[in-house]
Amino acid sequence: MVFQPAMRKFNVPILRVLYPFFIGGAVVFYGVNKLQGTLMNSPAYINDPRHPDAATRKAHNAPH
Numbered sequence: 001m002v003f004q005p006a007m008r009k010f011n012v013p014i015l016r017v018l019y020p021f022f023i024g025g026a027v028v029f030y031g032v033n034k035l036q037g038t039l040m041n042s043p044a045y046i047n048d049p050r051h052p053d054a055a056t057r058k059a060h061n062a063p064h
Contacts, residue, residue, distance in 0.1 A: 015022075045051065 039045065040051065048054070
């Protein structure tokens with residue numbers, strides 16, 4: 001009995017066709033990350049107790 005693969009191998013240029021989508025995804029990821037960081041440190045949200053740096057800021061600004 002000879003082993004027959006379930007699918008044949010075809011030479012399809014996946015990366016050459018999809019590279020604009022990979023680049024676009026990376027640009028969107030970078031832009032959303034920068035926007036999130038900018039808005040998180042804006043004056044409207046800097047004193048929010050859910051802010052990731054709230055505990056370190058509170059300890060740093062506490063009276064000694």
